[in-house]
Amino acid sequence: MKPAIQRRLFLLGALLVAGGALGVIAWGGIGDNLVYFWTPAQVAANADKAVGATIRLGGVVQAGTVHWEQDQQLLTFTVGESTVDTKTPLQVEAKSAPPQMFREGIGVVVEGTMRTDGVFSADKVMVKHSNEYRAPTGEADVKKLYATVEDL
């Protein structure tokens, strides 16, 4: 075979492999098995699997639920699907100081496990920032800032 034809056949092969791999990842449902975090509703639906296994829970910190006990280094709050979640809010207990941006109404991802008493025990609390970058205004519109988070 002429080298040029061989090269172009290899090119075709490489493009097919690359395109096929991308297609499988994009549309083949592999993505459904790659889960970075579960939402409170997903944890509620899989309560038996969540107990004891190390998982990540992602959601929005519910207003008026944050308590920080300095002397015990104990942070407790409730995480919901959206800013106001009445269906499946989940109680979280973390033994770590909250990150600087942590506040009510913000998106968080916590790592830990479900306890049998239905409280999520977290080793690590991470704060999610949206893709919105805003200059500060007189009254900060927190809800708008976290519009992206609410779309979970």
Place this chain on the structure above:
Amino acid sequence: MTHRSYIVGAVLLAIGFATMAVGHFIGLFVAPREAMMGDVGRILYVHVPTAWGALLLYSGAFIAAIGSMWTGRRGWDAATTAMVEAGTVMTFLLLVQGSLWARPTWGTYWTWDPRLTTSAVLAAAFGVVLLLRRLIDQPARRAMATSVATIVAFVDVPIVYFSVKWWNSLHQPVSNLGSVDSPMMQPLLIAAIAIMFIGAGLSILRFRIELARLVAEEAAPDLPDMPDPLHLEGSDKPVQAEGSPS
């Protein structure tokens, strides 16, 4: 013959760094603090352009790799290598910047978030392309291996881009015109233009060096043009400086 492209590359780099200085001056001193993150948010102006630069360079490398396999010409091979290298430098910078930004905002340097994981895979995959290239001596085989590996590694580029849409992610979604306030958009765009110039300048310089190397290699295939730590044969004698006592 080669001088002009060295000058073009150097000029592009100079324009790039000058533009970057202007962009970051505005970003650091003129643009307002970000409402939630404060001054930390200013790393946006370097992180987002770096990401765009890396993904564009890899896209250029992908096209050059197709050109290399279609034509078999060494110019395309040199261009592929140049853009893979420049892109990999930017990807490593991207990972460092992101990690420095993540600590004060998210509360961790690293997490296996889809965007972060796929970006790490990107650096590793194109690192393998460069390694593979160093391991093959025969020019036609090397060009073929470089191109095939580049095309396969490129699969990760759209995955990195769409990772924040396809999967639950801690990373913020793709920034766009609506999601960044206009006084912050200006330094971001200036810095992005700067990165394009720097990426182009680096690629042209690296392309010219690689092409010169390939030409020299063809002229004298048995003479290694540079000491190669990966090729140990013939190097069992300790290297001695001239005139040093033995």
